[in-house]
Amino acid sequence: MMEKTILKSSFPQWIKSLQSFKVFIPKRENFGWELSSNNQILEIASDYTYPVVPPKKLIFPQEEIFFEFEQNPDNGIELKEVLPEESPQVIFGVRPCDGRAVEAMDLVFGGSFEDLYYWRRRRQTTLVGLACHQPPSENCFCLSVEGSPYSEDGLDILLTDLGDRYFVKALTEKGEKLLSEAPSLFKEITPKDREEKERVHLEAQGKIKRHLNGARELPEKIKAIFDSNFWDEESSNCLRCGICTYLCPTCHCFDINDETKSLAPLRGRRIRTWDTCQFPDFTMHSSGHNPRPDRASRLRQRLAHKFLYFILLYDRFQCVGCGRCISLCPVGIDIIEVLTRARNHGK
Amino acid sequence: MAAEFEPRIVAFLCKWCSSAGADLAGVSRMEYPPNVIPIQVMCSGSVSPLYVFSALSHGADGVLVSGCHPGDCHYIKGNYYARRRLALVKKLLEYIGLEPQRFQMSWVSATEGVKFSQLIYDLVKELKPLGPQTKFRRNY
Amino acid sequence: MVSLDQLKEEVKKALSSGKVKYFIGYENIGSGWQVRPAFIRQPEDVDRLVWTPACFHNLVRFLHDEKRRRAREKNPDIRPVGLVVKGCDSRSINVLLQEKYIERNDVYIIGVSCELTGVINITKLNQHLNGLKPQKVLFGSKGTFKVIVDDREIEIEAPDILADRCLECPANFPVIADVILGEEIKRNPGNRYQSISAYEKMALDERWSFWQQQFSRCLRCYACRSVCPMCYCDECVADSIAYAVTAETTADEKAQKTRWVERNPELSENIFYHLVRAIHLAGRCVDCGECERVCPVEIPLRLLNKKMEKEAKELFGYEVGFDPAQPPLIACFRDNDPQDFIR
Numbered sequence: 001m002m003e004k005t006i007l008k009s010s011f012p013q014w015i016k017s018l019q020s021f022k023v024f025i026p027k028r029e030n031f032g033w034e035l036s037s038n039n040q041i042l043e044i045a046s047d048y049t050y051p052v053v054p055p056k057k058l059i060f061p062q063e064e065i066f067f068e069f070e071q072n073p074d075n076g077i078e079l080k081e082v083l084p085e086e087s088p089q090v091i092f093g094v095r096p097c098d099g100r101a102v103e104a105m106d107l108v109f110g111g112s113f114e115d116l117y118y119w120r121r122r123r124q125t126t127l128v129g130l131a132c133h134q135p136p137s138e139n140c141f142c143l144s145v146e147g148s149p150y151s152e153d154g155l156d157i158l159l160t161d162l163g164d165r166y167f168v169k170a171l172t173e174k175g176e177k178l179l180s181e182a183p184s185l186f187k188e189i190t191p192k193d194r195e196e197k198e199r200v201h202l203e204a205q206g207k208i209k210r211h212l213n214g215a216r217e218l219p220e221k222i223k224a225i226f227d228s229n230f231w232d233e234e235s236s237n238c239l240r241c242g243i244c245t246y247l248c249p250t251c252h253c254f255d256i257n258d259e260t261k262s263l264a265p266l267r268g269r270r271i272r273t274w275d276t277c278q279f280p281d282f283t284m285h286s287s288g289h290n291p292r293p294d295r296a297s298r299l300r301q302r303l304a305h306k307f308l309y310f311i312l313l314y315d316r317f318q319c320v321g322c323g324r325c326i327s328l329c330p331v332g333i334d335i336i337e338v339l340t341r342a343r344n345h346g347k
Numbered sequence: 348m349a350a351e352f353e354p355r356i357v358a359f360l361c362k363w364c365s366s367a368g369a370d371l372a373g374v375s376r377m378e379y380p381p382n383v384i385p386i387q388v389m390c391s392g393s394v395s396p397l398y399v400f401s402a403l404s405h406g407a408d409g410v411l412v413s414g415c416h417p418g419d420c421h422y423i424k425g426n427y428y429a430r431r432r433l434a435l436v437k438k439l440l441e442y443i444g445l446e447p448q449r450f451q452m453s454w455v456s457a458t459e460g461v462k463f464s465q466l467i468y469d470l471v472k473e474l475k476p477l478g479p480q481t482k483f484r485r486n487y
Numbered sequence: 488m489v490s491l492d493q494l495k496e497e498v499k500k501a502l503s504s505g506k507v508k509y510f511i512g513y514e515n516i517g518s519g520w521q522v523r524p525a526f527i528r529q530p531e532d533v534d535r536l537v538w539t540p541a542c543f544h545n546l547v548r549f550l551h552d553e554k555r556r557r558a559r560e561k562n563p564d565i566r567p568v569g570l571v572v573k574g575c576d577s578r579s580i581n582v583l584l585q586e587k588y589i590e591r592n593d594v595y596i597i598g599v600s601c602e603l604t605g606v607i608n609i610t611k612l613n614q615h616l617n618g619l620k621p622q623k624v625l626f627g628s629k630g631t632f633k634v635i636v637d638d639r640e641i642e643i644e645a646p647d648i649l650a651d652r653c654l655e656c657p658a659n660f661p662v663i664a665d666v667i668l669g670e671e672i673k674r675n676p677g678n679r680y681q682s683i684s685a686y687e688k689m690a691l692d693e694r695w696s697f698w699q700q701q702f703s704r705c706l707r708c709y710a711c712r713s714v715c716p717m718c719y720c721d722e723c724v725a726d727s728i729a730y731a732v733t734a735e736t737t738a739d740e741k742a743q744k745t746r747w748v749e750r751n752p753e754l755s756e757n758i759f760y761h762l763v764r765a766i767h768l769a770g771r772c773v774d775c776g777e778c779e780r781v782c783p784v785e786i787p788l789r790l791l792n793k794k795m796e797k798e799a800k801e802l803f804g805y806e807v808g809f810d811p812a813q814p815p816l817i818a819c820f821r822d823n824d825p826q827d828f829i830r
C-alpha cells in the first residue's frame with residue numbers, strides 16, 4: 001500500500017504517461033456521464049457524478065463472442081475460439097460503490113469455475129476509484145449495504161479530491177504500477193494531507209440522505225414472506241423493462257445464443273449477451289412453462305438475489321447502494337422503500 | 348484495376364404480375380444485368396416491412412418490391428395496401444439516412460418484360476455509384 | 488382547473504359502487520414531488536391520489552397487463568379498470584378500441600384536461616432551476632407552473648418547461664371519457680412537427696450520422712417498448728424466444744421460428760429493432776412521449792414516431808386516435824394514395 005498526492009495540474013501528465021493502456025475517463029454526454037476512451041479528456045470534471053452505464057460494461061460487456069463455427073467441406077464443424085483482446089485498460093472515476101460491485105461480480109465469475117472471458121478482461125483492468133465528496137445521486141445509500149463513499153473494496157487506487165490535489169492511495173500492485181508510470185508527479189504525503197482526506201471522507205458520509213435500515217434482517221424476512229401477496233402489490237406498476245438490471249453495477253445475468261450467418265455451409269458464432277430476470281422470457285422453458293410467470297415473482301427474484309441468495313452464498317449483499325435503479329425506474333419502484341416495507345410486513 | 352462494384356438487388360416480385368413479367372423478359376431472351384436476386388411472393392401486399400429491413404441487414408445493396416398495376420391485383424386490393432405501407436417504409440428509411448435509390452417499388456405486369464428488364468438496367472446504374480450498402484448491414 | 492377533490496370523489500364513487508375493479512391514478516413518490524402510477528383498490532385509499540404537472544405517465548399501458556391477467560385466470564373479474572387519462576392518453580385508448588384489443592366497457596375513463604399547460608419535462612425543469620431542487624411542482628393559474636423551491640414560490644411560463652410532446656399536442660383534452668374534469672381550453676400547439684423539421688432538413692449523411700450515434704448506444708433494455716400503450720404484441724420480433732410459446736408449440740415450430748433480430752446490441756440489430764418499432768407504430772403512436780421519457784440513454788425516439796405521424800397525415804390525411812371507428816392506417820387505402828415514388 002502506497003500513499004501519495006498528485007496536483008490536479010499534474011494530472012493530465014499522469015494520464016498521458018499511461019501510453020500502454022487504454023484509458024477511460026468520465027465524459028459528459030447529453031444523457032449523463034459516460035466512461036469514454038477518446039483520449040481527449042485528461043482530467044476528471046469537478047461536477048462528475050457517476051456514469052449512467054456502470055463500469056461493469058468494460059469488464060462484462062453487453063456482448064461477448066465465445067467462438068465462431070464453420071462447416072468444412074467434409075461436413076465437420078470447425079470451431080475458432082475468440083478471446084477478448086490483450087489490451088490493458090485503466091478506468092478513472094470509478095465510484096466506491098461501483099468498485100464494490102466489481103468485487104461482487106468477481107465472486108460470481110470466479111470460485112471453483114473461472115469464467116475465462118470475464119477474467120481475461122478483469123485481469124487487464126485497473127480500477128482507479130474516486131471517493132465521493134457529494135453523493136452522486138440523491139438516491140445513494142451505500143452506507144446501508146456495508147459500503148461507504150470512500151470504500152476501497154475492489155479498487156486498485158482510491159483518489160480523494162483535496163481541492164488542488166488528489167490524495168492517492170494505491171491499494172494493489174496494479175495500482176502501484178500505475179503510479180510508477182510517472183513517479184515524479186507524485187509527492188510524499190504530509191500529516192495535513194491525511195487529516196484533510198479523513199475530514200473529506202467523514203463529511204461525505206454525512207451527506208448521504210437515504211438509508212435502508214436493518215438490511216441484515218432482510219434475508220430471513222424475504223424467506224418468511226416469499227409466498228405472500230406482498231410482491232403482487234409492490235410490483236403492480238412494474239413495466240418488465242430491463243433498466244433496473246442492465247444499469248445495475250452488480251447484475252450479471254446473461255444469455256447465450258448462436259447467431260448463424262449462413263445455413264449452407266453452416267457458419268456463425270456463439271455469443272453471450274446481457275439478459276435480465278425482469279424479462280418474461282428469461283425463465284421461459286422450452287415447454288412453454290414459465291416458473292416466474294408474473295411481475296411479482298420477477299420483482300421478488302431481483303430483490304431476493306441481492307438480499308437473500310447472495311448473502312447465503314457469499315455473506316454479502318449483492319446491492320452496493322448506488323441508487324441507479326431507483327433514479328431510472330420509469331414508474332418509481334424504489335428498492336429502499338420496497339425492502340423497508342418488506343421488513344415491516346406483518347408487523 | 349479493381350473489378351467494378353456490382354450491386355446486389357433483392358427483388359420481391361408478386362407471383363401474378365411482376366414475377367411473370369420477369370419470366371417473360373427471360374423467355375423472350377431480353378438481357379438484363381444479373382444483379383437481381385428474385386424472391387417470388389404471392390402478392391406485393393404480403394411484403395412485410397420486415398422483409399425489406401431484413402434484406403438490408405443481410406447486406407442487400409438495393410431492395411425492390413414489385414407488384415401488379417393498380418386495379419390488376421389478383422387479390423383485388425393487395426397492391427394498394429403495399430403502396431401505402433411501403434411509402435411509409437421508404438420515408439422512414441430515408442429519414443434514418445439510407446440513400447433513396449436503395450429502396451424502390453414498381454408496377455410490372457405479366458406482359459411488361461421490356462419494362463422489367465429496363466428497370467433492372469436503371470436500378471443497377473443508379474446503385475453502382477453508391478457502392479456497397481453498409482449502413483444497415485450486419486457486421487459479422 | 489382540474490379539482491383534485493373532485494377527482495378523488497369520482498374515484499371513490501366508482502370504487503365504492505363496485506363499478507370498477509380497481510383504479511389507476513397517480514401518487515407522489517415518498518415525500519417528494521415526483522409521481523408514479525398508483526393502484527387504488529379501496530375507496531379509503533383515494534387520498535393517495537394526486538394530479539400534478541409530473542403526471543406524465545400514460546396509464547393506458549396497464550390495460551395490457553389486465554388483459555393478460557384475464558386470459559390467465561379461470562374466472563376473471565371482468566369489471567372495467569378505472570384510469571386517469573390526459574388527452575394524449577385518451578387517444579391511445581381510441582387506438583386500442585380501433586384495433587379491438589379492448590372493448591369500451593373494459594375501461595372506465597376519468598379524463599383530465601391539460602387546459603393551458605400539460606406535463607413538464609424534468610430536464611427542462613432542472614435546467615430552468617439551475618441547480619436548485621424543487622420541493623413541489625404544481626399547476627399555476629393561466630398557463631403557468633408553480634414550483635416551490637427553498638420554500639419560495641416560482642412561477643414558470645408553461646412553454647419554458649413543457650414536455651416537447653405537449654408543445655406539439657393536437658388536442659390537450661380527452662377525446663373519450665366517462666367523466667371529464669377541467670375545462671376544454673385549447674392551447675395553441677403551433678407547428679405540430681416542429682421537433683423533426685431540423686432533421687428533415689439535414690443532408691442525408693448528416694442524418695445518418697445523427698441516427699447512427701443515437702442507435703449505437705441503445706441498450707435494448709426495451710423500456711421504450713414496455714412503457715408504450717401500443718406495444719402489446721405477445722410476441723415481438725425483437726425477442727429471441729417468443730412469449731407466445733405454449734405447451735402446444737411443437738419443437739419444429741420453435742426451431743423454424745425466424746429470428747429477425749439478434750440479441751447482440753450492435754448497430755445493425757439496434758437499427759432493426761427501432762425500424763420495426765417505428766413502422767409498427769405508424770398510424771398508432773399517439774405521441775404520449777413515454778418511450779422517449781423512459782429511455783435511460785435518452786435516445787430521441789419521438790423524432791422517429793413523429794416523422795411517421797407526419798407522413799401519415801401528409802400522404803394519407805390520417806390522424807391517429809380521434810376516431811375509434813376508423814380503420815387502422817395500414818389496413819385501409821384510398822384510390823388516390825400517392826404513388827409518384829413507384830416506377
Ligand code: SF4
Pocket residue numbers: 573574575576601604605606652653654656657658659660774775
Ligand atoms: S401531450 Fe397534450 S394531452 Fe398529453 S399531456 Fe401534453 S398537453 Fe396534455
Ligand code: SF4
Pocket residue numbers: 704705706707708709710711712781782783784785786
Ligand atoms: S429505452 Fe432506450 S436503451 Fe432501452 S431499448 Fe429503448 S431506445 Fe434502447
Ligand code: SF4
Pocket residue numbers: 579711714715716717718768771772773774775776777778779792
Ligand atoms: S411510441 Fe412512444 S409516444 Fe408513441 S404511443 Fe408508444 S410510448 Fe407513446
